[in-house]
Structures are given as structure tokens and as C-alpha cells.
Amino acid sequence: MRDIHLVPVSYFPSENLEFPMITNLQTITPNPLFYVRNHFEYPAIDINTWYLSIEELVSQPLKFTYADLKNMNKVTLSATLECAGNKRSLFEKKAQGNQFKLGAISNAIWGGVRLKDVLVQAGVSPSATEIVFEGLDYGQRNDMDGQVFFERSLPVAKALHPDTLLAYEMNGEPLSDKHGFPIRLIVPGWYAIASVKWLHRIRVVDQPFKGPFQSIDYVILKKENDYNHALPLSPVLINSTIASPTEEEEMAVGTNLVEGYAWAGENSVTKVEISTDGGTLWAEANILDPDVPYSWRRWSFAWDSQEPGPYTIKSKATNDRGEVQPLKAEWNVKGYQNNSIHAVNVHVISPNLVNSVLH
Amino acid sequence: MRDIHLVPVSYFPSENLEFPMITNLQTITPNPLFYVRNHFEYPAIDINTWYLSIEELVSQPLKFTYADLKNMNKVTLSATLECAGNKRSLFEKKAQGNQFKLGAISNAIWGGVRLKDVLVQAGVSPSATEIVFEGLDYGQRNDMDGQVFFERSLPVAKALHPDTLLAYEMNGEPLSDKHGFPIRLIVPGWYAIASVKWLHRIRVVDQPFKGPFQSIDYVILKKENDYNHALPLSPVLINSTIASPTEEEEMAVGTNLVEGYAWAGENSVTKVEISTDGGTLWAEANILDPDVPYSWRRWSFAWDSQEPGPYTIKSKATNDRGEVQPLKAEWNVKGYQNNSIHAVNVHVISPNLVNSVLH
Numbered sequence: 001m002r003d004i005h006l007v008p009v010s011y012f013p014s015e016n017l018e019f020p021m022i023t024n025l026q027t028i029t030p031n032p033l034f035y036v037r038n039h040f041e042y043p044a045i046d047i048n049t050w051y052l053s054i055e056e057l058v059s060q061p062l063k064f065t066y067a068d069l070k071n072m073n074k075v076t077l078s079a080t081l082e083c084a085g086n087k088r089s090l091f092e093k094k095a096q097g098n099q100f101k102l103g104a105i106s107n108a109i110w111g112g113v114r115l116k117d118v119l120v121q122a123g124v125s126p127s128a129t130e131i132v133f134e135g136l137d138y139g140q141r142n143d144m145d146g147q148v149f150f151e152r153s154l155p156v157a158k159a160l161h162p163d164t165l166l167a168y169e170m171n172g173e174p175l176s177d178k179h180g181f182p183i184r185l186i187v188p189g190w191y192a193i194a195s196v197k198w199l200h201r202i203r204v205v206d207q208p209f210k211g212p213f214q215s216i217d218y219v220i221l222k223k224e225n226d227y228n229h230a231l232p233l234s235p236v237l238i239n240s241t242i243a244s245p246t247e248e249e250e251m252a253v254g255t256n257l258v259e260g261y262a263w264a265g266e267n268s269v270t271k272v273e274i275s276t277d278g279g280t281l282w283a284e285a286n287i288l289d290p291d292v293p294y295s296w297r298r299w300s301f302a303w304d305s306q307e308p309g310p311y312t313i314k315s316k317a318t319n320d321r322g323e324v325q326p327l328k329a330e331w332n333v334k335g336y337q338n339n340s341i342h343a344v345n346v347h348v349i350s351p352n353l354v355n356s357v358l359h
Numbered sequence: 360m361r362d363i364h365l366v367p368v369s370y371f372p373s374e375n376l377e378f379p380m381i382t383n384l385q386t387i388t389p390n391p392l393f394y395v396r397n398h399f400e401y402p403a404i405d406i407n408t409w410y411l412s413i414e415e416l417v418s419q420p421l422k423f424t425y426a427d428l429k430n431m432n433k434v435t436l437s438a439t440l441e442c443a444g445n446k447r448s449l450f451e452k453k454a455q456g457n458q459f460k461l462g463a464i465s466n467a468i469w470g471g472v473r474l475k476d477v478l479v480q481a482g483v484s485p486s487a488t489e490i491v492f493e494g495l496d497y498g499q500r501n502d503m504d505g506q507v508f509f510e511r512s513l514p515v516a517k518a519l520h521p522d523t524l525l526a527y528e529m530n531g532e533p534l535s536d537k538h539g540f541p542i543r544l545i546v547p548g549w550y551a552i553a554s555v556k557w558l559h560r561i562r563v564v565d566q567p568f569k570g571p572f573q574s575i576d577y578v579i580l581k582k583e584n585d586y587n588h589a590l591p592l593s594p595v596l597i598n599s600t601i602a603s604p605t606e607e608e609e610m611a612v613g614t615n616l617v618e619g620y621a622w623a624g625e626n627s628v629t630k631v632e633i634s635t636d637g638g639t640l641w642a643e644a645n646i647l648d649p650d651v652p653y654s655w656r657r658w659s660f661a662w663d664s665q666e667p668g669p670y671t672i673k674s675k676a677t678n679d680r681g682e683v684q685p686l687k688a689e690w691n692v693k694g695y696q697n698n699s700i701h702a703v704n705v706h707v708i709s710p711n712l713v714n715s716v717l718h
Contacts, residue, residue, distance in 0.1 A: 005364040008379045010605065020367045096607045096669075096706045142611040143712035212713050227716045246369065247448075248455045252501040347455045353502035354571050357586045 006033060009098050013139065014038035015178075018103030021243050025259055025298045027289050028078075029106035031171050036178055037083050037104065039150055039213070040139035043198050047182055050200065052118070052166070057204040059123025066182045069166060072113045077163060077188065079294040080107040080263050084191035084218055084233050087241075088335035090342075092328075095335025102241050102342075105263070107296050110186045111169030116160045119204075124156065127206045131159040133185050134201040141212060152196055152218075153209035154187065163188050163294070166199065188294035189266030191233050191337075193218045221333035236265025238325055239339040240272055240299070240317035250347045256303050258285070260342075262317035263296035271318040274301040278312040279327070279341070285315070308350040316341045365392060368457050372498065373397035374537075377462030380602050384618055384657045386648050387437075388465035390530050395537055396442050396463065398509055398572070399498035402557050406541055409559065411477070411525070416563040418482025425541045428525060431472040436522055436547065438653040439466040439622050443550035443577055443592050446600075447694035449701075451687075454694025461600050461701075464622070466655050469545045470528030475519045478563075483515065486565045490518040492544050493560040500571060511555055511577075512568035513546065522547050522653070525558065547653035548625030550592050550696075552577045580692035595624025597684055598698040599631055599658070599676035609706045615662045617644070619701075621676035622655035630677040633660040637671040638686070638700070644674070667709040675700045 007018035017036040019029060029035075052064040083104035088095050090102075119131070135150040158164060165186040168175055175181045180197030187194040193213070219230035240262035245251060258276075262269040268291050273282040285301040305311070318324045329340040350356075365376035376395040378388060388394075411423040442463035447454050449461075478490070494509040517523060524545040527534055534540045539556030546553040552572070578589035599621035604610060617635075621628040627650050632641040644660040664670070677683045688699040709715075 002370050002374055003365070003376070004370070005367050005376065006362070007366055008364050008381055010608075011361050011363070011379075011381055012603075015361055017362070017364065020370075022367060022370055094607055094704060096609055099606050141713070142609055142708035143710060144714065145710060210717050212717075215717060216713055225712075244371075247458050248453055249369075250455055250501055345453060349501035351502060351504060353584075354500070354575055355503065358569050358571075358574060 004033060006036065007101070007103055009100060014040055016098050018100060019106045021102040021241060022246055025243060025261070027107065027298060028171060029108055031108070031173060031176065034106040034108060034170070034179065035083070035104050037192065038137065040137040042177060043136040043138070045136060045181065045198060050182055052183060052199060053201045054118060054122040055201065055203050057125035057128045057206060059125070062118070062122045064118060066168070069113055069168060069183065072117055074111060075114060075165065076109055076111040076169070077165065077294065078107065078109050078292050079186055079188040080105060080296045081192035081195060082236055082263065084193055084336040087338035090338055090340065091331050091335055093331050095331070095333060097335055102243070105296070108170050109172065110165055110167040111172070112165045112167035112183070112186070114162055115164045115166050115185065116162060118166065119160060124204050125206070128156050128204045129206050130155060130209050132203040132205055132209050133196040133199055134203070135196045136198040136200050143216065144212065148212060150196065150213060151209070151211040152194055152213055154194060158187065158190070189235050191236055193233070217334065218336070219334070220336060224333055233336060236263065237337055237339040238264050238267070238269070238317050238319045238323045240315045240325065240342055242313060242315045242342050242344045245313070245344060245346045247344055248346070250349050251305065253306055253308060253348055253351055256305050257300060258303050258313055259298070259300040260315055261296045262299055262315070264317070264319040266294070267319040267321055267323070268293070269297050269317050270320050272299040273316045275314040275316070276303055276305070276311055279314050282316065305348045308348050310345065310347050312343055312345050314341050314343045363392060365395065366462055368459060373399055375457050377459060378465045380461040380600065381605055384602060384620070386466065386657055387530060388467055390467070390532060390535065393465040393467060393529070393538065394442070394463050396551065397496065399496040401536060402495040402497070404495060404540065404557060409541055411542060411558060412560045413477060413481040414560065414562050416484035416487045416565060418484070421477070421481045423477060425527070428472055428527060428542065431476055433470060434473060434524065435468055435470040435528070436524065436653065437466065437468050437651050438545055438547040439464060439655045440551035440554060441595055441622065443552055443695040446697035449697055449699065450690050450694055452690050454690070454692060456694055461602070467529050468531065469524055469526040470531070471524045471526035471542070471545070473521055474523045474525055474544065475521060477525065478519060483563050484565070487515050487563045488565050489514060489568050491562040491564055491568050492555040492558055493562070494555045495557040495559050502575065503571065507571060509555065509572060510568070510570040511553055511572055513553060517546065517549070548594050550595055552592070576693065577695070578693070579695060583692055592695060595622065596696055596698040597623050597626065597628070597676050597678045597682045599674045599684060599701055601672060601674050601701050601703045604672070604703060604705045606703055607705070609708050610664065612665055612667060612707055612710055615664050616659055617662050617672055618657070618659040619674055620655045621658055621674070623676070623678040625653070626678040626680055626682070627652070628656050628676050629679050631658040632675045634673040634675070635662055635664070635670055638673050641675065664707045667707050669704065669706050671702055671704050673700050673702045
């Protein structure tokens with residue numbers, strides 16, 4: 001009888017919806033619950049006229065129809081996509097932009113073709129340094145005149161990686177309009193801004209790409225407007241989220257489950273530790289999923305909480321390179337890459353409270 | 360193409376969903392977007408065996424079937440329902456319980472019969488002081504053993520008020536299962552905890568009712584566990600919410616609309632003022648709805664924001680008794696009745712930012 005809803009963050013000018021982190025743990029996010037992050041209005045696409053164009057520093061510019069791509073060698077892989085602004089609202093000092101909480105992240109099985117298979121057909125020039133991906137979504141930005149298409153670039157090496165996909169399927173279904181039909185670039189292990197939706201043009205270039213979604217947004221700015229020192233986003237950082245209990249939740253005395261997700265981008269999650277005393281003592285959680293590259297792992301911890309009172313529960317993940325979540329991720333102007341140890345305050349309630357108050 | 364979703368706050372042990380305050384302003388909340396607040400699992404109700412029972416200090420105990428009630432004189436009225444915990448998460452010091460943001464409030468047209476019409480038929484004893492309302496929802500609490508039904512009481516005077524309804528319709532449709540089918544008590548101007556859903560028993564009593572939803576929850580506690588000094592909730596306080604823009608939103612230079620809702624419980628909203636400089640200067644917003652008793656009023660303010668930079672926008676409502684929202688509502692342990700002046704931080708963006716950075 002529950003209606004499981006996406007969590008709206010904004011509807012205008014573009015629709016942004018979080019995965020409901022408070023629902024039951026699920027390794028594969030069902031398509032209707034996969035988070036939605038847009039920068040513009042949804043584009044209208046006619047699949048009969050759509051094609052994917054490979055242009056500029058290539059031996060042979062090429063155009064691929066939807067049928068062309070579906071006739072190529074198909075691969076599937078699981079990948080967690082996380083918005084770089086996930087947990088932005090958890091920074092103590094507020095950062096501008098959509099106030100994402102815990103759910104700007106989801107996990108799916110992507111089906112499609114390797115990007116390198118189309119790039120190799122076109123023949124990438126040896127002088128190429130970056131590949132620029134243009135979506136069909138466009139519109140106006142607050143910070144410039146005119147209209148722009150959504151564009152992002154990748155270094156050639158990541159573009160040619162065999163796990164970088166041109167996806168036309170999401171969990172076995174054709175990609176939906178909201179998730180980038182007909183083709184979404186999937187860049188496993190990188191913040192999801194790289195995974196361009198509604199892809200229609202790929203340009204091979206030999207200059208650093210400077211579009212506003214590459215140079216103004218999605219950069220790490222330590223000081224307001226200090227774009228001379230802006231740093232690019234790193235690959236997805238080691239991170240974990242406590243899905244249950246939730247902030248300020250009241251719980252019964254007894255054994256309560258603490259559970260959630262941990263992810264590590266291009267690396268592997270090797271350990272998740274839980275503290276129920278605010279971070280002094282730590283115990284290992286059970287990891288519930290196998291180590292699948294690029295994919296989050298569910299974890300669970302049975303907390304024996306016999307004593308009523310307030311508690312701060314924390315989760316801390318470690319990856320196979322020994323990297324551990326920091327107590328506090330470094331604040332940045334735009335609020336990206338928040339991988340602080342996740343803390344949730346809860347209240348364990350005495351089973352005798354009503355009796356003691358009323359009798 | 361937008362999917363307008365309720366905002367999930369919790370699914371277990373009970374479902375709690377907020378109205379999406381970020382959608383277009385609407386005086387009457389569409390039924391699918393009306394906020395949902397539960398304390399237990401949804402009850403299963405068989406309308407063929409259901410009846411409403413009037414018991415204890417009455418001349419004649421009575422039972423009303425659904426058909427009996429629908430054959431009585433029907434009245435309709437508009438009333439905003441607000442959860443006492445609405446805006447709990449906005450208290451600076453966190454308060455335990457569901458972390459409601461702005462949307463634990465909605466407005467509907469309720470159709471049904473006057474509660475006094477059934478009470479008068481049964482004959483309320485002159486010794487009666489309170490009327491106790493029992494819903495069919497029940498379950499276990501963290502703070503006591505065993506199972507309890509949801510029960511709340513009203514003073515006799517409020518129960519006999521002609522605007523206190525036994526509602527079977529919400530916006531012209533039969534009340535849905537989630538909103539209290541077959542009958543929801545509607546207590547206009549009071550926090551919605553009084554508006555008992557799935558009503559099935561009414562008891563007329565001469566002692567203060569002490570059930571846990573009356574004495575433990577939904578009381579104003581200044582200190583943890585200080586139940587000897589607990590105060591009952593007041594009727595709904597003067598309040599307002601900025602629905603747009605939202606926290607940390609980025610806006611273009613130019614005229615931007617600031618808009619939202621104001622409400623005053625049993626009183627009338629007479630004025631809404633907006634500050635865009637953090638609370639020094641105030642200007643009156645346009646109130647968009649007529650003054651309908653018990654019902655929120657939409658308001659709008661055209662903000663001429665020519666200068667890029669960060670701004671704090673505030674809204675402040677006044678009622679017909681001259682009561683004004685406080686700068687900071689008094690914190691209480693359970694986080695009720697937060698009617699602080701609403702503040703939203705936004706960023707006005709220079710239209711030349713991209714040019715200045717990239718060229």
C-alpha cells in the first residue's frame with residue numbers, strides 16, 4: 001500500500017528528483033526510482049531523424065542511426081551514477097545550487113555499445129586530447145546570454161576505455177525519455193555529469209574544452225568566483241550513506257538495523273565501519289553485495305541498543321587503495337564531492353515512558 | 360512532462376509524505392498531492408460493517424452507518440490542515456521525530472456533516488468536558504508495551520462548533536483510504552493532529568483525556584521528559600512559507616517572482632511582507648486569494664533584483680488580531696509549531712559571468 005515516490009528537488013526551470021533513500025535497500029535501482037538530474041527542459045527527439053555524429057579530428061566523420069548502434073556488439077555492465085552535488089545540503093556551510101540530500105545516486109545495469117567501437121571506426125587523430133559530447137538538451141543559463149546545448153568532454157584515454165558505453169538500455173529496458181533516449185553516454189566511476197544524456201554529437205578535439213558545464217559548473221572552487229584556480233572534479237570518491245535509520249528517528253530499545261550503501265567510483269569498497277557513539281568506537285558492517293566494478297554495495301549492521309537516549313550513528317567506507325572517507329569533506333563554493341563520514345542522530349526510546357508519565 | 364510527486368519523509372513504520380511545496384502555487388491542493396501523515400499502518404476497513412459509535416456521557420448511545428451520515432444535512436468548507444511538526448527541520452536546534460520541511464500542510468474543501476448534529480442527536484451530558492475521538496488505526500509505540508488505537512480529544516465547545524465536521528468528501532471526491540475513509544474528523548484552525556482519520560468511536564467524557572497522542576506526543580515540552588510542565592498545542596499560529604525561490608537557488612538578474620502561502624488558523628491573514636535584504640526593509644506582497652476562513656492565501660511579490668550576489672529573502676505574515684510571525688519560534692523538544700519568519704538564501708547571477716571567466 002506504500003506509494004514509493006521520487007523526491008522532488010526542483011521542477012523549474014528543470015526537473016530534478018532524488019532516489020528515495022528511505023525505501024528498502026535495493027542493489028539495482030528500479031527504473032521508476034532512478035534519480036533524475038537535468039539542466040534544461042527535456043528535449044523532444046524524433047528517433048526517425050536522430051543520428052549520432054562523430055566529427056572533427058577523425059579520419060572519417062561518421063553518422064550512426066539508432067539501428068546502426070543496436071546492430072553493433074552489445075555489452076552490459078552495472079554502474080552506480082552519482083551526481084557530483086549529491087549530499088550538497090549536508091555541508092555545514094551552505095553551497096549554492098539544488099540542495100541535494102542523500103538520493104542523487106542510483107545504480108543500474110546499462111546495455112549498449114562501447115564508445116571506443118564507434119571512435120575506432122571513425123579513426124581518432126593522434127593529435128586528439130579530448131572528446132566532446134553534446135546532448136540535445138539546451139536552454140538558457142543565468143550567467144550568459146543566448147542558448148547553449150549541454151556539452152561535456154572526456155580525456156581520450158577515458159573515452160577509449162572499454163567500459164565507457166553508449167547505452168541504449170537501462171535495466172533491460174530501452175532508455176526512457178527522461179534518462180536520455182535514445183543514447184546516454186555512461187562513464188563508469190566518474191560523477192554522473194560526464195554521462196551525457198540525449199547524446200547526438202561527438203567531437204574529437206585537440207584543445208581543452210571550455211564549455212560552461214566544464215569550466216563554470218562542475219569545478220571545485222575554493223573561493224567565490226576564483227575560476228583561475230578551479231580544479232576539475234575527481235573520479236567518484238569513496239563514500240557511504242546510512243539509509244536507515246533517518247535523521248532524528250525515534251527507535252525502540254532492542255536490536256535495530258543500521259543499513260545503507262557504500263561506493264568507490266573506479267575502485268572497490270573493501271570495508272564499511274559503523275560507530276554508534278559518535279565516532280569513537282567502530283565495528284565492521286556486513287557487506288551484502290559482491291564486489292561488482294563501479295557498483296555500490298549494500299551493507300547492514302545489527303545495533304544492540306538497550307539504553308534509551310540520543311545517539312549519533314556514523315558510517316565510514318574504505319576502498320582497495322586504503323582511502324577512507326574523511327570526517328569532513330572540504331567545502332567548496334558549488335558544493336561538490338561531499339564524501340564526509342555520514343552521521344545520523346537518533347533517539348532510543350524507553351519502553352516505560354508512557355507508564356512513567358501517566359501513572 | 361513533469362511528474363509531480365509527494366515528498367517522502369518516512370515509509371516505515373508508517374507512511375509520511377509531504378506536499379511538494381516547489382510545485383506551482385495552488386489554492387486547493389489536488390487530492391494526489393495532499394500531504395499524508397500517519398502514526399501507524401493503514402487500517403483495513405469494511406464499509407459494510409463500519410459504523411460510527413457515540414458513547415458514554417450521552418442521553419442515548421447511537422450508531423451511525425455511512426449511509427446514515429450521508430443522508431444528513433451536508434455542509435462543505437475549505438480548511439487548511441497543517442501538521443504540528445511542519446517545518447520541524449527548520450529549527451536550528453534539531454528536534455526529534457520526522458524531519459518535516461515546508462510541505463506538511465495542504466488545503467482542501469471538505470464535505471460532510473456537522474459533528475454537533477450527531478452529538479445533539481445523542482444528547483451530550485451537561486457534565487461533559489471533552490469529547491474523545493478514536494480512529495481505526497492502531498499499532499505499537501516505542502515508548503509503551505502493547506498496542507494502542509489512535510485517539511485524541513477536543514473540548515466540548517470546539518466539538519460543538521458548527522465548523523467542526525465529520526467529513527466524507529475531500530475536494531468533491533469520497534475521502535480516500537489514505538486520508539481517512541470513510542470519515543475524517545475535520546477541526547478547522549487546529550493543528551491537523553486533531554483531525555482524526557478513520558474515525559469509528561466518539562466518547563463523551565468528564566475527565567481530561569490522557570492518551571499518549573494527547574499527553575506524550577503533541578505537547579509543547581520545553582525540556583526533555585519534563586512532562587509535568589507540558590503545554591497543549593495552541594490553535595494554528597500565524598505563519599507563511601516562501602514556496603519559490605528555494606534554498607540556495609540561483610536566479611537570473613532581473614525581475615524574479617517570490618511567492619508562497621500564508622495562513623492563520625482560526626484567524627485571518629491580513630498582510631504578508633517580504634524582505635530581500637535579510638529583514639531590514641519590508642514591502643507588502645500581493646495576496647492572491649480572498650480571505651476564506653481557515654484557508655491559506657497565496658501571495659506573490661515581484662522582486663527587482665538587478666545586482667548579482669547572495670540575498671536572504673524573508674516572508675512575514677500578520678493576522679487580523681495583529682499577531683505577527685516571530686523572528687525565531689520558541690524551540691521545543693518535539694519540534695512543534697514552528698512559525699518563525701521564513702528565510703531563504705538565494706544567489707542572483709551575473710549574466711556576464713561566463714564571458715568574464717572564459718574570454
